[in-house]
Amino acid sequence: MLVLLPPSEGKAERTTGSPVDLGALSLPELTAARGRVLDELITLCSGDADKAREVLGLSEGLRGEVVRNAALRTAPARPAGEVYTGVLYDALGLGSLSPAARRRARASLLIFSGLWGAVRITDRIPAYRCSGGVKLPGIGALSAFWRGPLAEALPAAAGSGPVLDLRSSAYAAMWRPAGEPARRTVTVRVLQSRLVNGVEKRSVVSHFNKATKGRLVRGLLEAGPLPRTPAGLTGALRDLGWTVEESAPGQLDVVVTEV
Incomplete structure (x- = not known):
């Protein structure tokens, strides 16, 4: 099974250690594209800081992120599973x-990732700031830029099992499974169920959507061998105690009463 996750805006920074080695990252088919985005981001952040903040969508209080991006070639790297923080990863x-x-x-x-395309949790990367919705000078929209490289690299990574897609929209636009992988792809929507005057009302969960998805993945990882089919994935989630409904082919609704 392959689980597709979004990154987090918040990232843990390391103060010592060796920098990123693009050639050592998984999915080597992405190496050239990673190098191009990295160079464009460093060039942007090494120039006019106000322009860089505007392009990256950063507030004045996040000016330090521009400085950090400018030093990405030499910044200490650590496993991506330790870099990404925030609600889902907590x-x-x-x-x-x-x-x-x-x-x-x-x-x-x-x-x-808007910068790396996609990484495994063991890939060593530095902390950075560059979302998937950014348009970099010289490259344009990163979501469009990554579609070609990811379309080449990810079908093999998807293997023959289910693909559990938990990405947000900006990152889902970077790669949409096609062909056989698409038929094995399952997306998840988190809904909160409440009784209002004795009638059930359901609403899409926003902030706590991330926490639910994080707990869901943790439960699957701890439960034992991962499911080998989409139907097996649905059954595994129900076995873990989740209320799961198939709202459309390839789309599951996870219904929660508490968030």
Whole structure:
């Protein structure tokens, strides 16, 4: 099974260590594209800081992110599973997984990124700021830029099992499974169920959507061997105690009462 995750805006920074080695990252088919985006981002952030903030969508209070981006070639790197923080990754708790679950995570999790395209949790990267919705001078929209390279690299990574797609819209636009992988892809929507005057009302969960998805993935990793089919994935989630409904082919609704 392959699990597609979004990155997080928040990232943990390391103060010592060796920098990123593009040639050592997984999915080597992306190396040239990664180098191009990295060079464009560094050039942008090494010039007019106000222009860089505007392009990256950063507030004045995040001016330091521009300085950090300018030094990405020499910045200390650490495993991506330690770099990404935030609600989803706090709920996923990679650092506290059992040894067996950690092995499954290394093999099955793929984190999408406006800068790197997609990385495994073991890939060593520096902290950076560049979302998938950014349009870089010289490259344009990153979501469009990555479609070609990812379309070449990811079908093989998808293997023959289910693809659990938990990405947000900006990152889903970078690669949409096609052909056989598309028929094995499952997306998840988190809905909150509440009783209003005795009538059930459901609404899409926003902020806590991330926490639910993190807990969902953690449960699958800890439960044992990962499902080998979309139907098996649905059954595994129900076995873990989730209320799961198929709202459309390839789309599951996870219904929660508490967030």
